[in-house]
Amino acid sequence: MKFSIINRWIAAGLIAWALLLVNCTKENYTSTTTSDVNIVGYLRNHKDSFSLFQQILEKTEFSNFLNAYGKYTCFAPTNQGVQKWLQSIGAASIDAVDMDKLKDMVRFHVLNDVVTTSLFKDGKLPVPTMYGQFLITGVAVENAVSSYTVNRQANVIQSNITVGNGVVHTIDNVLQLAELTIAGQLAKDPNYSIFVEALHETGYFDTLNTVYTDTAWRFKTVFAESNQVLADSGITSYAQLKARYSNKHNPALVTDSLHIYMSYHILPTLQFLGDIITLPSQSTLQPQEVISVKSLNQEVVINEDEFNGVLEKGITIERGTSDNAAANGVWHHPKAHYMVKFRKPVALFWDVCTFPEIVKQPGYYKKTNLVFAKPSQEARPIASIDWEYKSASASVTYSYATSGTINQSSCNNDLFLFGFGLPNRSSWMEFKTPPVIKGRYKVWICYSAVNAVQTNVEVNGVLMQRPVNWGEAKPSGTDNQLESVGWKRYTSNTTSYRPAGRLVGTIDIATTGIQTVRLTALSGSNGAMYLDMIHFIPVDDPQFLPRFGTDGLPVYQ
Structure with a gap:
């Protein structure tokens, strides 16, 4: 018609x-x-x-x-x-x-x-x-x-x-639909024979060779290591791969390290490279273990993270040989061999003012103030920080000063300044942290006491046990006395009353990676909040050391 x-x-x-x-x-x-x-x-x-x-x-x-x-x-x-x-x-x-x-x-x-x-x-x-x-x-x-x-x-x-x-x-040609499964495609390619044998031994070959009718289970994503990639790491046969990782001598066991190696290379959803880079981390079939994701120089890089100031180089995904569609998902080609890293919990002393949008501006970072405007709720002038848009809270400020009563005692002499409180300013503020290793942590909010706004703190949606009053100054006392009532002196400054470290609670971090900290105003008039640092410290570690100087360096005494 x-x-x-x-x-x-x-x-x-x-x-x-x-x-x-x-x-x-x-x-x-x-x-x-x-x-x-x-x-x-x-x-x-x-x-x-x-x-x-x-x-x-x-x-x-x-x-x-x-x-x-x-x-x-x-x-x-x-x-x-x-x-x-x-x-x-x-x-x-x-x-x-x-x-x-x-x-x-x-x-x-x-x-x-x-x-x-x-x-x-x-x-x-x-x-x-x-x-x-x-x-x-x-x-x-x-x-x-x-x-x-x-x-x-x-x-x-x-x-x-x-x-x-x-x-x-x-x-100019008819498009050929993918009729083989991920496992079927890899099995046909002799360049992946070691990885395929590991799939068989761990039981994942059957998983990746099945087209499930339930769409929730149908699609998987695999990072398949080629024989050459394994050889570059000193593994030239399946026997060598098994000898390196199979600590239980039974790869079919979920607790066997070879089984863990394979499950860490499989994602439970369909993730082409264009999808992978939209999130900072991706879940794997290994419970509570994720791969971190970055886009660096137009390359997709996984597991490039910084822990305790040490950069761990990541694994680049080969674009030209990845995005291989299969009947039940897609598979990619990493350029190097990798294994899940089992780490002990390590403290994160996070200076909130180290977000890339300010650090990459040398004319402002550690030099002078800079306002980040948010013209609407959808706008994200800082990728890792979001807040409720209101006309009276349409911006946040990177605040820097070497003199005055507010900044002079803070870590790096800078503070994150935001309008908060009821009824006319933002009622919530949300932060994405640097990676935190899974474990049990005490969480400290470190701020400069100015305006009295009572605030709840949530970590990954879990309400912390103690709210923060942003106008409440740290009381006097010894380090042990302060810690016993949920306070600490987190800066090396001994004279100013403004810097305050407040223990908000204890949290079990289930998955290594980026965490979400959310602040919600409970009461208090509109005020300017001065946030300096957020600390995640393992529960068995000392809580009041190190302190931090105006140069940003830790002080262990």
């Missing part, structure tokens, strides 16, 4: 405008002036290029809905591309191909939304195909000419052909 001219303009006017987020899809696009009002109409009017694909649509009856109003994206293979596909599967004609195979082929070339090349990136598209698998796009350069690629199998030879019910991208 074809639209009239009037209907065509109505249809064009109804196209949605939306933003691309992590899982978003729809975007604004311009209506075409072509007389082809839908995808099927366009293909019919260009039989020289698409008669075979059009024949497949008719035979499978997919032309019915692609001929009606809607919002679709069609990757249309040319006649030459379809002919190559028929030859590759040993079919003399379209009629010789199994109907289910034809239907799956069409579903794999159609998206139930409009996706133009403005949404193409080095990774998966934001919407799955109607088959349920995602397509991966990239850019290839040949003879100094660049073109988009799809699934590393086809080149886009004409793009963004906009019609009344969506958009068409012409491709």
